[in-house]
Amino acid sequence: MQLAELPLSVRQTRVLLVDDSALQRECAAELLETLGLSLIAQAASGREALTLLRRLAEQQLPLPLLILDLEMPEMDGIELLLQLHEEDLCPPVVLSSGCEEALVATVLDMIRTLRLPLLGNLPKPLSGKDLHGLLQHLPNLASPPVEEAVRPTVSVTVPSLREALRQGHMRPYYQPKIDLKSGQLLGYEVLARWQDPRQGMLYPGDFIALATESGLLPELTFQLVEQVLADAARLQQQGWTPSMAVNIDISMLANRNFANELIARVQASGARAEQLILEVTESALMHDTAATLASVGRLRLAGFGLSIDDYGTGFSTLQQLTRLPFTELKIDRAFVTSAHRNRRSLAILQSAIDMSVRLRLPSIAEGVETIDEVRLLCGLGCSAAQGYLFARPMPGEALLDWHAAHAGKASLEDWFRS
Template sequence: MTILLVEDHGFQRRLGLRLLADLGLTRLHEAADGFQALDLLRALPDPPDVVLVDLDMPGMDGVEFIGIVAQERLAHSIAVVSAMEPALLHTVQVMAKASGLRVLGCIEKPLTPGKLTTVLSLYEAEVIGGQVALDIEVTLDEAREALARGEIVPWFQPQAEFGNGKIIGVEALARWRLADGRMVPPAVFVPVMEAGGLIDELTSLMLVQSCAWWKRWQARGLDLKISVNVSAQNLTGPEVADRYEAVLREHGLRPEHVILEITESSVMSDTARGLGMLARLRLKGFGLSVDDFGTGYSSLSQLSQIPFTELKIDRGFVSGAPTQPRKRAMIETSLDLARKLDLKVVAEGVETIEEWQLLAQLGCDFAQGYLISAPVPGEQLPDAIQRWRQTHH
């Protein structure tokens, strides 16, 4: 792993480099300010895996630096290091993500081996199962061929009940592995498919393959619900509900086994048509989940009109919630709203024991995240569930 540490304070920089070296990392670069860091990044043959950047630097502050790194794609991911207040750190994190830069998280000063390990392990966790091709660009034709050749498959991330730790379901996540073993992230290929009208084909593929896996797991005594992501574009044709129901029937599943996850902002783009389709799906027995809750632009009145059965709290609110009062307040408000609307709640991105304990204490229903398991191929799911059972009991 290659790391660049950008820190204007000489002592802090030397301390950071020593801590990284103690963790066994050898490919380390350093810079004293944003200008020096940009010169170094532009000269490197390959972008570093992680840039650790302090926000409060003279000359060019960390916010401006992050903007340029995102624009020029000079790094695979960043982590913010700062003694600033958590609310400001969170704002910078959101800005970087919106610019298309992967953010591993914020490390509050002083640096410690534990804090560095936590953040760097997130980078490692996301590249397990193949090097993620973060800087790759794909064309519509390549995406179409990948679908036809079966290169895009579902991986599954388990969801656990807070009360007893039991695995109750999985989310199907599209994964595209290239011939050289690298993985194309969904953030790269899904927008291409949406723009090119392939998203319905992708959703159908996810649904069909997830149903096939469900039958195999059922034979091994695993009774799980499956969550499949649905784009607003999927909700336009009047026959969608019938088509999805037919896929399930063919594999011996009932709609009650399947939850369709709809991102909060996408539902609202064509409210009348979307509402009609969602109502039909709900009538047939499908569960409906509002994904990434709190990150869209919907009003609460629109949310109350849609027959959702589940609400997913976005990982951005979960990460760091035990130490950040604003995030905790957002979670409490979401849970309160969900109870009043009679919705079950899944917290995404649960990665630490402290986050698990806080969410359990606040009355959240289900957890999903690396604490339980990373997304895994279908054949590895029973083993992943077994590992979780052994650690939880």
């Protein structure tokens, strides 16, 4: 089959082939030349490649596309990638290796973590069709999007956290959950945001650990719950009662007063406990097992739903499934986003969904960003999903209008078209 001509910008790209096998380098060079690329250099080891790249950087010349093997003498491909990161040399990378799939997947994750521009991965022996397919995407290879770029260092202290709680700077943001069979809007997960006047928007990773260590997490949680109940009341006035899922660290359940206060606050608001789902996160193992189990039991008796959050990533997750009366299972986004490129992630995702089916629990996948991911989840039997594909987290002020605009959707295609 005749392959389409690559864009001129791609054909003019410099390429550096890094492989200890002269035969593999020559075969790759021939394939590149048949695709119209002629500016090709070769290196027999990572150390030789590093020398060439340093020289280009010193001359302030563009760095070439790196087609990189892993197993090499002197300096292997992994060492080279780490050194490039340390020296702030960021050539676009194509990984080409005959190593086992699990090892290649680990290196690909490392490349993404280092934020090196990754064009893709090709197995050996290289094929012209696969290489052509990757090179077509070279013009679109760019730095990480703004929302994923490295943020400025955040400074939070216990006094600043106390002041934020006193000033009411903690806000709930809402991300919708969508039924994957009907396309209907099920409810929302509540995500904590700290609107700091000096540093801007702060996210849970910036302050939840500090709140837990300082003993301020219960106060923070109840501040969010009060705002969630108020937003839920506004929705209810319009006839809507979507579920609201609030994250609860398992350590708080060891205090029996926590369950008492939560039940009392919900009753005082006029809301139904059945509308609230407690997403149990695990920062540690249960310290007081009996007290925790008692709190969970009382909350379930009162009607609260109970979700095991980030399934597969916490402490003793399988044991918790046998001990706590969960009503749904949340699947961590890491397994969703990597399932298309990593067979192990796909197997774990499938097993998590199968587990939920056997336990007769709905499964909810987090971090869904593409239609392909939705179709994969549907094929695996997942119940529901949330993620940027449907909506980014929104503040309470936007919730009523957004819900009014989307509550009537009755199929996944309605979401895909919006």
